[in-house]
Amino acid sequence: MKINCDVNVHHLTRVEGHGNIRITIRDGKLIEASWEVVETPRFFEAILVGKKWDNAPWICGRICGICSIGHTLASIRAIEQAFGIVPSRQTQRLRLLLKHMETLQSHILHLYFLAAPDFLNEGSVFPLIGSHPDVVLRAMRLKKLANDLCDLIGGRRLHPTTTVVGGFTMLPDKKILAGFKERLSAAVDDLMETARLFKTFQIPDFSRETEFVSLKGVDAYPFIGGDLMSSDGVLKNESQYRQMTNEYTVPQSTSKWSRLSRGSFAVGALARLNNNFGLLHPMARDIASDFGLGPVSHNPFMNNIAQLVEAFHVAGESISLIDELIDTCWEAPRQPVAPREGRGVGAVEVPRGTLYHCYDFDETGHIIKCDCVIPTGQNHANIQHDLSALSARYASEGMKDRDLELLAEMLVRSYDPCISCSVH
């Protein structure tokens, strides 16, 4: 039996950004297990200082290429909060629909392109085009649907163009919007197939008591704005986000880390689901119970399944959103904006967890101070703790280097980390 083990993953693949995993086991004892974030910082928080409010959503969207819509919406919400703007229902619905499509495309991307290859024993999705064409085509179809609808509402699937403070620069064509209803209904079948596929995968059985943080839904599963909650019972107002995130710097990471009631906490699909299970679309709830997933699950690998469940949720809810929007008599796409002095916080549930943007403005609407807290940043400490626990558990079992490496990689990947975004 092999009781020494060295895992050294430099620039983990199939994640966004740059991170390293290092595990050392000697004589069956864990010496070191560390998750390092080596991404280069881009200093968005400094870049924005001195800029007028209208620059923020445009620039901040560029923090992340996967959840640019979420960043843009968080930025817009922070500004609207600061200036006392309440978006119209029409704007809110459109934003939510746009948000849902980003969630769908991101979850599909993660499930099929980043996570599935692990379960199918491939290095990437590319060989699957030959070996499992139906799987790949299904993934493409789902992703394309989500992206196409993002194009329609946001002007562009990546770094949206029409989303502005006060609303939208342009409204979607209702006829085209209506056309998406059918595609979404068809997507539900594709999601069913996806569920069937994931049913065949062996999700590692590993749990660690964790605190889960997310927005707190009131009458709907939460995505944009509202109160914050943790599964340990902490409840805060959106503007008190700092008491939720408690950022600190650590030597092993250019991203800041977070903690709340314990040494670390988790955000993301699993956290949202654990905290707001009752508000899920019935279809999504059915899928969850199919996988035996219910509140509160402490298995980080189940985040993949939580994403799948959420994919059902957003697909189902989007169909009703479209119905509502088609029946709306369009009002002006955007409201006027009057800048004023003050602070605004925008909390948005992006695919990987709760995202916060916070700006302080002077009376002319120029940014004095900017703070962005990224979900993956909040997860880093938890990834570290999971990694230690996972390594410790298998240390004495004498796992092969390669097996432990794979498991560790899968663990990190299951968080769907967005590293460059966490460093920003």
Place this chain on the structure above:
Amino acid sequence: MAAARSFLGVPVYKPRVAFFELSSCEGCQLQLLNNEDTLPDFLSLVEVVNFREAMTGGTDDYEIAFVEGSVTRGDEIERLREVRGKAKTLVALGSCACFGGVNQLKNRFDPDWVKKEVYGDRQVESERAKPLEDIVTVDLRILGCPINKKEVEGIMVNLAIGKEIKTPKYPVCMECKANGNTCLFDLGEPCLGPITRAGCNSCCPNGRAGCWGCRGPAEDGNLAQMTVIMERYGFSKETIIDRLECFGGFSDYASQLRTIKLKNSS
């Protein structure tokens, strides 16, 4: 399939390509995966040997390297040089790689202040954000923040069949008019369309949002006149500079403007 392909009898070249990223949001790479319809065809044109965002187990034996992001740290300079050394063709992918992108906005501040503002007393390494061209020779630039997938597809086809690659020399206005948009100046919105290189199919004006110049200057762009026009339409010097400096394509002109006083500057 791969070996037998040809176009007009000329064998099609299936390059071994690799994707790398420096300081960036990785959106440009993602944009490639965002081509759902055409991804299989796209992938049949190239052999992807390294694409960390989407695959495990890459090799270093590649001909074309697509590098996304700007250079902001010493280790990136090293990595970039290494990639340059291995690649026959080095492609700068997106505005960050071509101009520094939004990252270069920090260059307008004192670097120590920037670090302190974000990290307090913790030491972090970071340099001025630079485009790839400042460090190595770039063979081809693919513009945009993010890149336009249609354009990239066209470029890949041309690389494969060995046809010259051309980007439009004219400004976004050409595409904007062809798309039948109402000019944003008529709507009272600022727009850099008249001086920005086309190729995005006037993406932003199509959604009634003004152009921010992410593709950098068009050939022979009349920057001086653009400033006059922005002023005439009542936009402040700050608005003009905000747009010009956003992606780095016009950064020289923007910093030049900072020192000139415009009529209605605040």
Place this chain on the structure above:
Amino acid sequence: MIFRIIKKEELEKLFELLASGSRVIGPVETGHDRNSDPIYEFSEVSNFSEIRLDHTMTKLPAKKYFLPYKEDLAAFHMKGRDWDKSVDYHCDSPSVFFGLHACDINAFNRLDKVLLGSSYPMPYYAAKRKNMFIVGVDCVPGPYCFCRSMGADTALQGFDLFVTDLGKTYFIEILSDTAFNFLKRIKTSEPVEADHVRYMDIVSKKNMKFEAHVDTTDLTKILDMEFQSDIWKYWGDKCLACGTCANVCPTCYCYSVEETVSLDLQSAKKTRQLYSCNIIDFAEVSGGHNFRPERQTRLKYRYYHKHRGFVEAYEDSLCVGCGRCGEACLADITVPKVISSVRGGAV
């Protein structure tokens, strides 16, 4: 020409008749500009109420319907070293243009000379042009209009019928037998003397409303004489070389051709894209030599082509004075200003 008078409500009936079998394109209001003035554009309409017969100049001409900004000239199916070529003129049914001003109708007439009348007529244009039913409508000149100076303020040909608002009734000029036959199906009456008087009155009142003018006397010769004038530099310095003037012009037809290969390498196509002589590489040839590298020479060329060359070849200017290019030019370069500066030797 045959004249008729119809009651106002009859026009809608005529619309319905025309729309029942064909696509109708007409001026619609698409929103408001920064001064809260309405913005008009040509668009496909399905309902008479969408059409704004009282529209002032549309931002863009109806060009996309007869000279599309992008059009595939040919498609190729590749077969190794061989290929098949197929050509489609992109018109399979007639269209009704309901509500064109005289200048836009004259734009057709002048384009016809080069695109239909000369050697190598252009079938892509012909296919659309020969399948148009045009309903003209009278107008009130706006601040940028100078069609009268260009002899394009009244249309004598190139339409099927032309509608002038007499207040309580419409005065209809009928040019084609198709129009005549359609009119048989609505209520019309012969105009009486008073109608003609009223019509003439409206026309002469319109003539007095022009604010912009271009003096075209001896313009071709003056342009020749002023070829080296410094005035072109003045305008060239302003010009953004953005091509907007050509794109909003109802008669600019210059184009560029690009061939592209599909992603699967199985097919290819040849696409025509409307271009503009103000664009930097308009006269650039391979190897990089540019026959018109400066903005001023390109801008000058646009004026020479429209106001001199075309006149020489076809006895008409290629400018109908619709005023769109001046209105759209962000640099505020307008035909009346440029021509008067060339004539006067100074701005």
Place this chain on the structure above:
Amino acid sequence: METRLAYTPISGERSHRKTDLAAFESSYKAEITSIHRLTDHENLYRIQIVDQPERERFDFMPGQFLMLELPGIGEAPFSISSSPSRKGDVELCIRKAGSLTNFMAKLERGTYVGIRGPFGAGFPMEKMYGQNVLLIAGGLGLAALRSPISYVQENRNRFNSVDIIYGAKVPSQLLFTYQYDMWRADDIRLSIIVEKAEASWTGKTGLITKALEDIFAISREEFFQDTYAIVCGPPVMFKFVCNMLRQRDVPMQKMFVSLERRMHCGMGKCCRCNVGSTYTCLSGPVFDYWTVMNLKEAI
């Protein structure tokens, strides 16, 4: 009574008459039957219209050009470089200059290309009967001159004295070297000059104008009044040459030059080739020098 508008179809049958709508995008399919490497930069392609009757009908004049199309790659104008008596079995001398021409250089025999044309006005060869002819070419200009040269060869007795003056930068860039002896054999005086000699070059060195002066030196004054000149080459070159000829009293109407502009249609529609307000593709590319001098921005 009609209830809906009638549709007028535009026929798309093949036709090559200038006035026919179907002429516009109708191309001949032609096969590359041979490729001959002339220099590092230029190849000579023999291109044969596939359809035999069409090939027989393809009629052109020296100086005319055609549009050559490679599907998906591009289309560009090229002077026909072969004798008009060869009809639709033409030769094109193509220099690698850009996307189409570089791709062209990769093609093999047996590839099919599309050709449209012939377009433009050619050299008025018949007017030159009984006269002296000076054929002057610089660089690639010889490609366009080769057709009138063949014409003169085939009708040698109809012309008086014939001179070819040809200049290139270096000897290795000289085109059609294998034909020089044949031209000489047909009683054509040939003077070749290069700007820079390479090893083994024994001929003249200098600019074309120098070679022309040598001709002047041995010709009588009266010679020039009965002379037609055809000049092909870069604008700077023909400007100098034509000025020299004028000083020798060659009438400007008897000097012909070929102008090269960007072209997309070849049919007076795309406007890219306009010089002033003249379409190079319709009225040119061959112009007499008098016209050129009166065209704005011609040179």
